[in-house]
Amino acid sequence: MFIDKAKIFITAGRGGDGCISFRREKYVPFGGPNGGNGGKGGDIYIETDNKKITLLDLSYRPKFHAQDGNKGENSDKFGRYGEDLVIKVPLGTIIYKNGELFADLQELGKKILVAKGGRGGRGNASFKTHNNTVPRIAEKGEPGETAEIDLELRLIADVGLVGFPNAGKSTFLSVVSSARPKIADYPFTTLEPNLGVVNIDDKQFVIADIPGIIEGAHKGKGLGLEFLRHIKRTKVLIYLIDVSGFDGTDPCKTYKVLSNELKKYSKYMSKKHMVIALNKTDICSAKDNIKKFKSKVKGVKIYPISNITKDGISKLLVDVYKLINKPIEDEEIESIPVKKYIYEPEFKVDLDEDGIFVVSGKKVETLAEMTKFNEDEALRRFQNILKKMGVELALEQKGCKIGDTVRIGPFEFEFQK
Secondary structure, eight states: OOOOOOEEEEEEOOOOOOOOOBBOOOOTTTTOBBOOOOOOOOOEEEEEOTTTTSSSHHOOOOOOEEEOOOOOHHHTTTOOOOOOOOEEEOTTTTEEEETTEEEEOOOOOOOOEEEEEOOOOGGGGGOSSSSSSSSSOOOOOOOEEEEEEEEEEEOSSEEEEEEEETTTTTHHHHHHSSSOOOOSSSSSSSSOOEEEEEEETTEEEEEEEEEOOOOTTTGGGHHHHHHHHGGGGGGGGEEEEETTTGOOOOOOHHHHHHHHHHHHHOOGGGSEEEEEEEOTTTTTTHHHHHHHHHHHHSSOOOOEOOTOOOOHHHHHHHHHHHHHHHHOOOOHOOOOOOOOOOOOOEEEEETTSSSOOOOOOOHHHHHTTOTTTTTTTHHHHHHHHHHHTHHHHHHHHOHHHHHHHOETTEEEEEEEO
C-alpha cells in the first residue's frame, strides 16, 4: 500500500542518573566521593533510504523512543550512553517538526537530528568542593527531547504525467519504462502514483504517473489533490489527453480543465515546461480530432502518439529530455524558515483556575526534573538555585503566601520561606 503521509511521536533517550558513592578502602581514610555521572540519552535521527518507497510502516508504528542512558556507578564509572535511533524514510520526504517545516530530504543517505537525548545526571564526585568535601547529592538524568513529527513524501521525478482517468497514462508508463502498473478499462484504475525510469540513448529520466485528475481536484474532489504534491518537484509536465474524447468528453475541454486545476493548486505549475500528448491516434476519428485540437490550442507543443502502435512516442521522449535540462523561470522553491530567537525571561509565574501558582520555563522545569527530592542536600540546592534566579521573589509579587501550592512541571510543592 502506498502511504505518502504519516505522523509520528518521538522521544529521545533520558540521561542516566548520577551515582552517590564514597571510597571505602582499608587504610584509606577520608576516601571521598566517587559517584560517576550518568550516560547521555540516545538521539533520534531521520535518514533517507533507497529501499523505502512508502511511509506505510511508520503509519503502523507511530511512537518511537530512543534508548535511555545508563546510571553512573561507584569508582567514578560513567554510565553507558544510550544508543541513537535512526528512522528510515524514502527519498523526497519533507519533515515538519511541531508544525513547522524542519527539513527536506532530497539526497540519498541524508541524516538529520530531530530529537536530542538528555544529558546524564552528575554523580556526587562532581559536586565536591573545598567547602563540601563529602557531598551527598547527585542529579537525575535530563529528559530527552520530545516532538510531534509530520512526514510528507514527494516523489523525486523529472517528469509528471497528468490526465483524466482512462487517458492511458498507466499504459504509456508501461510502454516507455519497465514499470508495470495496474491497467484496466475503468476509471480510477490507478489509485497511487507510479514511477518509471525512461532510457534514451544511454540517458535516463524518471517519470511519475499521477492518478487521474478531475474537475475540482484542487478542492479535494477525486484523487487529484491527494497526489498533486508529487508533481511539485518535476521539471516537465506531460498532459496526456485521449484524442478520441473518452465518454464523450471534448479533448479541448479536457486540456482546459487539467490546466486550470493545476494552476489553482499552485501558481508555479504554469511556470513548468509542458507538452501535450494526444493519445489513441490509432482510432479512426483521430485525424479530424487532432486537427480540431491544434486549431483551438496554441502556444503548447503537441505530440500525437499511440500507446498501441508506439507512433510518436520516441520523438516525444527525446524532446521531453531536452526540456528537463532547460531552466525554469520563477521556479517554486521551498526553503526552511530562518529561526528567529526572541529574548524571553528564564521563567514566568502564572495563577491557574485552581489557584495554583505555576512556574514555567525550560531552565526551572529541567532543574526540577533532574533533582532527587528524597535527598535533603539536593532539595536545599534546588531551593537555593530558585532563590538566586528570583523565583521566590516573583511568587511573592504574584501574591503567593506560605502554604500555597506551587507547580513546576509535573511537581507540586508547598510554598515556604
